[in-house]
Amino acid sequence: MALDTVAIATANSETTQPFAELGLKPDEYARIKEILGRRPTSSELAMYSVMWSEHCSYKSSKVHLKQFGDKAVKTDALLVGIGENAGVVDVGQGYAVTFKIESHNHPSFIEPYQGAATGVGGIVRDILTMGARPIAVMDPLRFGPADHPDTRRVLPGVIAGVGGYGNCLGLPNIGGEVVFDQTYLGNPLVNALCVGVMKHSDIKLAKAAGAGNLVVLYGAKTGGDGIGGVSVLASETFESTGPAKRPAVQVGDPFVEKVLIECSLEIFAEDLVVGIQDLGGAGLSCATSELASGGSGGMKVELDRVPLRDATLSPEEILMSESQERMCAIVEPKHIDRFLEICKKWDVTVTVIGEVTDGDRLEITWHGDLIVDVPPRTVAHDGPVYNRPLAKPDYIDRVNAEVVDVALPSNGDEIKAAVLKLAATPNLADKSWVTSQYDRYVQGNTIQAQPDDSGMVRIDEKTHLGVAVATDANANWSYLNPYEGAKLALAEAARNIATAGAKPLAVTNCLNFGSPEDPGVMWQFAESVRGLADGCLEMGLPVTGGNVSFYNQTGAVAILPTPVIGVLGVIDDVRTRTPMSFDKAGLDLYLLGETKADIAGSEWAYIHGQRGGSAPIADLQREMRLIEVLVAGRTEKIFIAAHDLSQGGLSATLTEMVLRHNVGAKVTLENVGVALISETPGRVVVAVDPSQASALTALANKHSIAITKIGSTGGDALEINDAKISLTELRKAHTETFPKLFG
Template sequence: MTLDTVHRAAQTPDEPMPYAELGMKDDEYARVKEILGRRPTSSELAIYSVMWSEHCSYKSSKVHLRQFATKAPASDALLVGMGENAGVVDIGDGWAATFKIESHNHPSYVEPHQGAATGVGGIVRDIMSMGARPVAVMDSLRFGAADAPDTRRVLPGVVEGISSYGNCLGLPNIGGEVVFDPCYIGNPLVNALCVGLLRKDRIKLATAPGPGNKVVLFGALTGPDGIGGASVLASATFEDESQAKRPSVQVGDPFMEKLLIECCMELFAADVVVGIQDLGAAGISCATTELAAKGTGGMDVRLDLVPLRDPTLRPEEILMSESQERMMAVVTPQDIPAFMAICEKWDIPATVIGEVTDTGRLVMTWHGATIVDIPPGTAADEGPVYERPYHEPAGQAALNADDPGRLPRPSDLRATLLQVLGSPNVASKEWVTSQYDRYVRGNTVLAQPADAGVLRVSEDLPGATETVRGIALAVDGNGRYAKLDPYAGAQLALAEAYRNVAVTGARPLAVTNCLNFGSPEDPEVMWQFAEAVRGLADACKTLGVPVTGGNVSFYNQTGSAAIHPTPVVGVLGVLDDIRTRVRSGFPEEGARVVLLGETREEFGGSEWAHVAHGHLGGLPPRVDLEAERALASVLAEAASRGLLSGSHDLSDGGLAVALAEACLAAGVGCTVRLPDGDPFVALFSETTARALVAVPPASFDAFAELCARYEVPCTSLGHTGGTDLVVDGHFTVPIEELRTVHTGTLPALFD
């Protein structure tokens, strides 16, 4: 095959190029030709096609995502915001935390194990590239109906991929969610989150400053696996025949990544890295263009120096490969010997493949011939921006008018509790989480099934000083709520994650998000997306928690059938003293059981309506952000003063499920009396801004005064103790019966 050089491209302007096959529109290709003043070479076309893909360029979402910046609340804690590999926040005592969530949805359907595994690997490298040591992961998973044959194919592979990769890295998996709904059949959602810790004066950025500095590619060799992987799979409508795209799925090597982590930590400690970028979606195309664009504007690269697993790869294939466990660093010439020595110590291949320039051009050669000569910013930052048309779905008004209040209500509240408690979405996820190591590294304070994961800031990290500080993390979303009202649904996802962090006693500090939607070319889907972003931006402003970064995942649909709009929100909080954290549920006998917050009759999108009637309609619970903020303030102050012995948020299944889960947490029962009114509403309504707490009797008066000060309704329901859940006047359920129902569902489906 004739090498397509820049000179040849200039001499053959009319040669057909396969831009459409690479997902590029006619007008986008015309713009590339306008930028270059000629047709692109095949290597340049490879760069622009992946960098301008939906997954990499955010071309359909940029106009809406800007709200996260324009509406951003003032935050002294925010050190690095959107635009870098991950956000960084100040958590005190000279420490910073960096965290981010991203999707690997389509690859995980095509090849569940490798798709999920490399999703973990990719998000871990994002955290490493900020100069941080990754310390924990979480995941938000959604599948089709739990009893669907394809769910039985996909779920075990996804869980195995997450567990094998994370366990091999020695990273605890401290939380997440597993949700089942028919809308995700054929299009599961696999959203992976990672958090890392670093000293706040040691942040690294994806930039290539300093002409004459060297560009080093290090880590695994480049192979044919994952060519166009995430950038292609996540940027087009997903059809049933997508299994034919299996070669596009990346293949992970967690043992190489573990070595890469340790190598990077030593490189950072030795201060021999000027800038760094991981190689994820778009591979070398992304790393070179983004580093050059954010630096002094230019870079010369010898692409033939890239170490290959397959020597037959063509230049454009090398540029598009998304082979895993690779990083790119910018290093001063004097630091190259030390950099290489550290890589050799960890048995990490490292090769100088180029040099930083100030020419404003990214120039790549192949055995002496120039195959790329472009302004890097045009690929990295100046891709197309679309203002897609959008309008409310045609059936939205009818959906919202179909209120679940018309549904028959049960007379047997006990049976209803057991029905909801054993449903796949509410049932114990121990079958999944037992495959993850939750306590490796020894810094996990709380993990699943707690409301949020909690970690102590370890003293064994580089530059560590003695501290009792900790961080809390939660990730939540509810596609049914967002289907009913995407604006409120996004706010409710944030509110739940915010509340889950707060019930541990932590102060919510910052937000990351993964926005999972159907095709942006569908105006009804685009309306859902626009409303969700607007809702999330408004809620973050009200709650005072900035969005530090995240991910947009479009084209989550098979044919014309889109998933429910599913904004997934991660919240990070800080504990000044890890010893004050509040345990989950009812950890001891003799405590007062107290319900915080107001209960209203709200069943739209509820777990009861879904389980008992297969119903989705009406409006989701009302959003009350001021009530969420007041509740979080009460919980944080109560924790710091030692007024609580346990806590649990109220969400899916309402008070009934919260009571059952609180009893199951430590095997301690309770006896409660419901407030006056309809007992069904009291037990199963999903009104938000509520929590269940256990208060030692000696602390109750002080706690009640605290609630009054923040104007948070505080209702004493009863006390903990015994081996039963007793709802006085209605039913009694032994804890062992609750446990049998709660833990039996997933093993029966997937063992």
């Protein structure tokens, strides 16, 4: 079908098109003209600009992300892999679980509340589009220095947005992180994860199959908010004076989304859709082109049928709008009456805006004029692919050669001072000020949430089958060695699943980096992807999907490389999980794993202004043996409690364990400074009844895991060698930091 005379006039006009303002490079604009054999119409230009943005097209990361496929683990558990809205894994008993993590970093800096809220809403809809009921969310967060005025502007708004949206949806927030560093000052990281559950037969995909099937838009009306939002905003570097582009950040309404979820699940239950896609980044441009590209034919859409909140919107603005709480479904004509009936029942706005064709074009009209006539795959999937220059940054060899020179505690006074200092530092301090704003137990199936090592939810109330999820990233280690940093984050997330007794099953990721146009940043990214792909292959864990967030940079200052790794695990009976801490005296405490002098990249070094030395080398074979010990410790009923060691080392772990149930501990350590402060990976503190000592030793020896008895539980203090810290004093240090900082 040829373009009509009105559109031809637009397409062949000699007026300069604003491709650069829309984020397109001159060669990208030239390629669009080559694909179409003419100049694009303004509506086509709008679609290509948002879909070819870094955020939507992955144009700088595709060449590296292929490793997740090339090194993919072959497993029957993986039901849907990379390429769909979210990955899906088999967790047994006929259940499938879908989970994914995405970023909403740049919008959250501009407008913290709505940026974070709509980040939660977007990831929840990704899970919904797979046919699943969302059951839990998590939020790994990074901010600038805790005492900086702009952090005090951004953090409370982000926390309120995450909590406000998730709480209104009735979704428990079961985990996450709050980490501070100077490099995140102009670029906070707001990553959001969602988990959903369904039966195998309920899985839905994003495809527009079947000529004559109807294209149905339902949910909220389309407004002017978020025009070019994450698609453009997340695809450029902020200047030191502020972002050059300030498009409207999306505005969310969680009550509309809650109704949309229930309406969609009823539609899915009656099997009324052939394909489904949410409208997130790039809005209708994304939904129509991806559905058409994923199907077997073309698509015709009448854009003037789209219900609007603002009648003045132009076609280009409608196509680019990222208004929230919208879905696009492909429905057979025989099912449309029932589809409309269900939407009416839930009071959800619904409109048939087009149909699937047997052609190979995406055609969009506006009041009868053809304004878009494109091959859909060129918009959705065949965008530019860059193999950007990469080079090992100059700083790597320099900082790796540095000797970490920090005093370690040795006597009683120094031990006490160090433990209290670590307990109070913002990265390790009690986060109740944050988590109290989240509903962690709504729906009644939360088994554990913050501050546990992982979040856990029950998915079957009869068999008590459950899943555990953890997210982790140690950007200090990734800064020193991006390859090892990614592997270490993977290992920590898997270990956090296993401490509760769950078996790690699959991986998602959110890869947060600076500008891909900086060869040093691209090297960090490439090494991180290589590390994660190698690590997942070695551990036998499939990567089910994820997200790349580039341009987290203010002027020349990039964030620390921050690959956030999410691991999902399965537990056959949540009632048997291993708790994080002990609640009685008279138990023996053991350290599983060997401690080395790993101070580089540690919280202790960071507190003392040092970020040099060499990161630890991940030993994933040992990590897998440790996971076997942790899972067996639960199933064989050996453990009373288990808590992993990560940031803050043994000091932070003991602090969290004794404060959890206000039961003290007496610990004796050799080489106390290193033992207390080191962050050697692959270590866990376990509490056992003395009668289980031989069983624990036998289990550790069977799997070649070092084991050391370090003390016992009881009393009203944490005693370490000749230091005695009352739980009252320790709790005061641990809990006062956030209220003092944020009110």
